[in-house]
Amino acid sequence: MYKTHRGGRVSRFNNWTHKQTNKPARRSRYQQNMPDSHFVSKARSEIEENAYVSKHQFSDFDIAEELKARISQHGYTVPTPIQDRAIPLILNKRDIIGVAQTGTGKTGAFLIPLIHKTLVDRRYTTLIITPTRELATQIRQELFSLTSGLGTYSALCIGGASMRIQDLQLRKRPHFVIGTPGRLGDLIKRRMLSPEYFNAVVLDEVDRMLDMGFINEIRELIALLPQNRQSLFFSATLSGKVGELARGFLTNPEIITISTQKPSDNVDQNIIKVAGIDSKIAELTKIIEHADTSKTLVFVNTKRIVENIASKLVEKGHAVVTLHGDKPQNKRNNAISAFRQDRATVLVATDVASRGLDIDGISHVVNFDKPLTYEDYIHRIGRTGRAGKKGIALTFV
16 A cells, blocks of 8 residues: 655654744745846747647547536637647546646646546545645636536645535545645544545646645655555656656656747746835836736735735725735635636735636736746746736836
């Protein structure tokens, strides 16, 4: 029942204690030396298209007719490249590695075949592990949209939410359990969750999980999973420890690499030279009130500044919500929902919103504070210029 890593067996969960600490922000050579030129680039007028052409329509897949109907109701007919390649393999019980960025349709790539397996066998269960609460919540929302009225059940197991409610959800023996490593570990330690019964396991955005320091937690979880399972692994990269983890998690996997344009290809990037918070607020207000602005995502580096900026924008009559690590989970969910549904047109956030947050219609990303690393910058501006649309990223320097 246990897998080995580096020649040794991983300890059981009852010998593991999950520690959650407020680590200082990551620093790198980019924080001091990243030149302003990194933030200036015009969107390319013509993007070279990926040569891959989908071979199927959703109607071609060997999946339940009621699931095809749900997909059709959403207006989807042709799968994205990762869906086109992954869905048949997952239906055929293959382990896969999907190397793909957010925004490529990878959530549907694993949800659609796993939902089908659940409709065929009501005892079939899936565990989906994500790095952040927001991504877990978004996956569950997409699951709901595809399974409404089909009699499938799920549990959302994330920190910041009621463990009692999660226990009640788990007692109903859900077909899908979606959660973050820390909370899943806590539930296993309390014997509220039994990982040895899952038929399929999905690790999503593995590179992000390792960036956040979850390597030991992930290895502990893998050690408790049944040997006879289907394993699906998604990451933006396979380098270093990500590849090492994949080798210990998967059996003879099929590797699917989706080459996509960089997030910056569809984004006009520029700098605005401004000093002092009041001057920054004034410049930010001009951006928000410009006729071409629809939704604005504002990034700052500290939680304290988030609320400060938001209150000043509210005083000017703008509909603003905030997102940061100290915000209770129900308020996080409410903020994302308001921004998604256009009840708020400005979201002020720390880098908790720079990955895994998939919201349509963000016209502008504003870096109120320069990001700490160039990687953070790329993830921030990747929230705009999505689905073939042009976006604008502005950095205050």
